[in-house]
Amino acid sequence: MSLSDLPPELLSQVTQYVQSADTLRSLTLTNRYFHDYVERDGWNTFVRNVFPSTQITPPNDTSPSFWKDAANGLTNRSRAWERKALAARHIEPRHHMIQLADGSHKLRPEGSRKSGSQTMGYMPVIDSYEVGTGSGWADRRETVAWGAGAELVIRVKTMGKLAQEEWEKTDKKKRLQKFDRFHSRINWMAVTLKGYLEGHHDITNLSLLRPHQKTTPGEEIIVGRARGPLTLLHASSNLEILSTKTVYDTEDRTVRSAHVNDAHEPLLAACFSDFDKEGHQIAIYPVHSESENTSPTSQISIKADRQFQRIRASQFLSDDRLVIGLSRSAKPIQVYHVAPDGIREEPLRVFKFGYPYPDIEYYEHNMGHLPLPILCSVYGIKPIPPSSHAGGNSRDIFLSACHDGIIRLYDMRVPGDHVSEWSDPVDSSPVYSLLILNRERFLAGSGRHSLLKIFDLRMPEDNVYSYKNARPHPKISFAKTTHKPQTSTKDWNAFIHSSISTSQSHLSRHELQSPIYSLSSPSPHSPTIYAGTEDFVTQIDVRSTIEKHPDPIFKYGEPGWYRQPDLISLAAYEQGSNILRQQYAPGTLSFSMDEWDERWARPASDIGRRS
Numbered sequence: 001m002s003l004s005d006l007p008p009e010l011l012s013q014v015t016q017y018v019q020s021a022d023t024l025r026s027l028t029l030t031n032r033y034f035h036d037y038v039e040r041d042g043w044n045t046f047v048r049n050v051f052p053s054t055q056i057t058p059p060n061d062t063s064p065s066f067w068k069d070a071a072n073g074l075t076n077r078s079r080a081w082e083r084k085a086l087a088a089r090h091i092e093p094r095h096h097m098i099q100l101a102d103g104s105h106k107l108r109p110e111g112s113r114k115s116g117s118q119t120m121g122y123m124p125v126i127d128s129y130e131v132g133t134g135s136g137w138a139d140r141r142e143t144v145a146w147g148a149g150a151e152l153v154i155r156v157k158t159m160g161k162l163a164q165e166e167w168e169k170t171d172k173k174k175r176l177q178k179f180d181r182f183h184s185r186i187n188w189m190a191v192t193l194k195g196y197l198e199g200h201h202d203i204t205n206l207s208l209l210r211p212h213q214k215t216t217p218g219e220e221i222i223v224g225r226a227r228g229p230l231t232l233l234h235a236s237s238n239l240e241i242l243s244t245k246t247v248y249d250t251e252d253r254t255v256r257s258a259h260v261n262d263a264h265e266p267l268l269a270a271c272f273s274d275f276d277k278e279g280h281q282i283a284i285y286p287v288h289s290e291s292e293n294t295s296p297t298s299q300i301s302i303k304a305d306r307q308f309q310r311i312r313a314s315q316f317l318s319d320d321r322l323v324i325g326l327s328r329s330a331k332p333i334q335v336y337h338v339a340p341d342g343i344r345e346e347p348l349r350v351f352k353f354g355y356p357y358p359d360i361e362y363y364e365h366n367m368g369h370l371p372l373p374i375l376c377s378v379y380g381i382k383p384i385p386p387s388s389h390a391g392g393n394s395r396d397i398f399l400s401a402c403h404d405g406i407i408r409l410y411d412m413r414v415p416g417d418h419v420s421e422w423s424d425p426v427d428s429s430p431v432y433s434l435l436i437l438n439r440e441r442f443l444a445g446s447g448r449h450s451l452l453k454i455f456d457l458r459m460p461e462d463n464v465y466s467y468k469n470a471r472p473h474p475k476i477s478f479a480k481t482t483h484k485p486q487t488s489t490k491d492w493n494a495f496i497h498s499s500i501s502t503s504q505s506h507l508s509r510h511e512l513q514s515p516i517y518s519l520s521s522p523s524p525h526s527p528t529i530y531a532g533t534e535d536f537v538t539q540i541d542v543r544s545t546i547e548k549h550p551d552p553i554f555k556y557g558e559p560g561w562y563r564q565p566d567l568i569s570l571a572a573y574e575q576g577s578n579i580l581r582q583q584y585a586p587g588t589l590s591f592s593m594d595e596w597d598e599r600w601a602r603p604a605s606d607i608g609r610r611s
Contacts, residue, residue: 012041012042015042019050024038044067053440063137066137069552072551073137077551080543086597087543088567090539092537122147124148124536124537125147125205126531126537128144129210129522130522137553138160145206145219146203146537147206149198150201150225151191151203153190154188156187189239205224205257207221212264215288216234217237219235220232221233229248230247230248230270232287246288249294250272256312257311260316262316263319268286271283271314279303280326299343309326311324312379313379314381316338319338332352332378334349378401381401384397384409384436395412402431405423405447424491431453432446432515433517438524440458441457443519445516445519446516451496492575496568516531518532529542580602
């Protein structure tokens with residue numbers, strides 16, 4: 001019996017052992033039978049087996065090339081991560097508006113967005129998501145929103161077939177106004193509501209409702225401010241009208257953190273901490289209500305164990321489980337059950353950091369008292385996706401970002417405190433933000449120097465994809481050599497600002513040393529990451545400049561997209577190494593570095609550069 005005689009069920013079993021998209025493509029060239037099988041089922045099996053943590057929900061009318069394009073996009077992204085291929089640029093709206101007293105809007109005069117009395121720039125809070133709009137892999141609509149001081153900024157980007165058809169119908173002179181360099185349709189809204197001032201009413205919390213949670217077309221955004229109400233805003237589908245749908249009664253308390261669960265009938269958890277009042281409060285609101293003014297359905301008080309303590313972070317692990325992070329606390333992480341009739345007063349679990357001495361009994365015996373417990377501040381909490389090797393339920397496992405620069409892993413099923421931790425051996429600054437990318441890696445936003453830390457979650461025994469599987473096997477040589485191939489560590493850091501000195505003249509000292517306040521990605525299979533630093537939102541596309549077959553999302557891109565002046569030249573180094581590398585324009589280097597994208601080189605040496 002030959003391989004061609006095998007039924008599709010057995011071929012599917014064979015395909016599970018294929019680790020290279022190039023190998024599967026070669027199989028399609030063998031004969032018509034294999035070609036039909038791979039196009040019908042093979043690419044689907046390959047993607048689900050090689051990228052199991054990337055949960056993809058195909059459209060009902062899936063195009064014949066959907067899974068093939070998915071394999072192309074995901075393998076390109078994996079290769080880009082391994083070679084540290086990032087394309088970063090700052091994004092900003094094309095116009096700004098201010099709301100008038102009658103609810104209408106007008107364009108704001110150029111240069112008047114920020115108050116001249118502000119000594120620091122705004123601290124962006126970002127949220128994003130994307131949905132499919134057609135039958136193809138690239139047919140998507142992406143929404144990203146952030147708070148720029150008192151201003152709310154929303155961008156909607158339509159990609160794929162619909163955008164390309166509109167681009168072809170648009171006059172060439174107007175294309176630059178409506179589309180980006182990859183022929184994606186771009187709509188902007190940047191608006192400051194009437195009476196809101198920079199520095200007083202800055203946006204401190206922002207959540208975009210997902211499509212299954214919205215009650216009206218357009219975008220629905222929950223916005224909390226440093227001073228002012230907690231509101232549900234509605235932006236029309238064309239991003240021309242912004243209105244207030246609901247005001248949540250906060251009793252004039254300052255909202256320190258807020259989060260929305262993922263239920264179809266979502267709940268909003270708002271956390272309050274006021275220095276002039278004892279303790280903290282957590283209030284639960286229904287997101288949608290028939291009344292324009294909504295009161296909490298339940299709330300609890302938590303006694304503060306230290307002065308000047310705040311609730312810094314809140315996150316729903318599931319529809320009925322809420323975890324909060326405190327500052328300056330011996331018990332900085334507390335998990336609460338949110339029942340249909342309200343939040344329970346007693347926490348399900350309290351995680352503490354213990355004492356600075358390993359032998360507590362010995363210390364107490366000699367000193368006559370227990371030592372002071374370790375105090376910690378938690379700035380961010382993110383659940384591990386349920387498809388992770390760490391477990392099958394996101395309500396049990398999560399990461400925390402702390403002031404000591406350590407990211408800790410917690411498991412509700414395991415007694416004791418955290419079960420694992422990650423840290424940078426070079427930089428120990430606080431971690432302000434987290435972003436988990438499937439079960440492959442997570443990103444941490446450092447508290448200084450706009451430093452983005454990339455940690456690899458994969459274990460050596462994991463069956464994960466590597467672009468190196470497609471490389472031809474080298475011939476065995478018995479010649480004596482003293483050269484040792486350069487290898488790349490899994491964890492590395494990148495500075496999210498320009499590394500070229502001539503481009504830094506317009507950046508202030510605060511902006512160069514800014515923390516990364518927030519991180520967001522539209523979906524588990526999106527190649528885009530958004531990072532918020534002081535006064536800037538940076539879009540980071542995980543892609544190389546030398547892709548022969550780019551992700552279909554970028555297939556309409558202009559040939560010289562990587563030569564545009566707005567592309568940022570980043571700097572990066574591997575954790576544990578003192579070798580700094582810098583990005584240069586493609587084509588300016590006559591050599592390439594092992595395991596690094598072609599744009600990277602050591603900035604201290606010009607050897608090998610073209611004149």
